[in-house]
Amino acid sequence: MQLQQTPKITVDTRLTREAAELLAKADIHLNGRAAWDMQLRKPGVPERAFASGNLGLGEAYMDGDWDAQQLDEFFCHLLRARVADDVRPMRLAFHALYARLFNLQTERRAWMVGKEHYDLGNAFYAAMLDPRMTYTCGYWKDAGNLAEAQEAKLDLICRKLGLEPGMRVLDIGCGWGSFMRYAAEKYQVQCVGVTISKEQAAYARGMPGGERLDFRLQDYRDTDEKFDRIVSIGMFEHVGHKNHRTFMEVAHRCLEDDGLFLLHTIGKNKRHSTCDPWIDKYIFPNGDLPSLGQIGDAMDDLFVAEDLHNFGADYDKTLMAWHANFEQAWPRFAAQLGERFHRMWSYYLLSCAGAFRARDLQLWQWVLSKQGVLGGYERVS
16 A cells, blocks of 8 residues: 655654664564565554554554555564564453453354444455455465456365265355355355355345355354255354354264365464454454364364365465455545545555464364265365
8 A cells, every 4th residue: 555645753762762673673674764664654653552562553553653665564574573472561461361261252242243344345345355255265376366266265175075966065154155156056066154244145145046055144053954065164263262162063963974074264373362452353353263273172072184274375365465456446435434444454454464474374274074084085286
């Protein structure tokens, strides 16, 4: 995005000097010349960052108090150097403790993310996403653009599941229905999808090809039918660690004994960590990224892990493509959403791109079976 024209300022305080020393560990300089350097526009940015971590840093960015020409590279440098480990604001301790002790993804609270994030408007997401409206990581192995990467991801999932005509498939967290429509069209399967977003459900039901598709506005915990295959693409991040086992139990009871379950989820590298407070407040309320160990605990004695595939680096490319689309479409939404939203959404997309680029976040596809595939499961790529 273009930097605003507010002139840079120079502030010499103790916290500014401390911030400069920390940022230098990541080769980031205050008011420096590199594209990833932090440009201070107003005083108080270091104070807000030291007091509230990324919550304060993100809000200061939304307020226009600082900029970086390449925000994605700023975060890649920052996270790769683990600078955040040296900033532990006391006021965030309650946020971490609350998330650890309480179930923030109960059946009542689970609908919050649908209303606050996914119901922003179908026109907005259609402008940002690929033509199929796929709001998850693309598979860029042989893809040259976003549409190709998303179609490659959908086909990869279908092939990993071994879909055959007539199979009945459950999609937990079906979004705008991109997987279901693709699977029904290309593999002639019957699909049931559940979502907690009214906008997504309305969009999906209005698309053609509905004779094989059943979109339901409901919580995943209310599903109790048998399916040959189950898929969940980018929804497990909203389940919450206190509900991981419940989620796996739902999948287990709904899957035929000889079926396969593919779980596609963002993941974190450290078990005992909480959601970023800025992301929680402004983007994904009550989100909770799982670790490898937490997923393993949740499926213990329920599923056999047939395959685990990490292509998290592809999320960097996906997010950068979304950001390019967002910037191109922004003039259509500027009057409705305002400049603070523009900066907020850019911060979201570009900071996440930097996190995946730094390998601070992962993207996993698990293939699970109830009893183990006789003779072994053959990896599909």
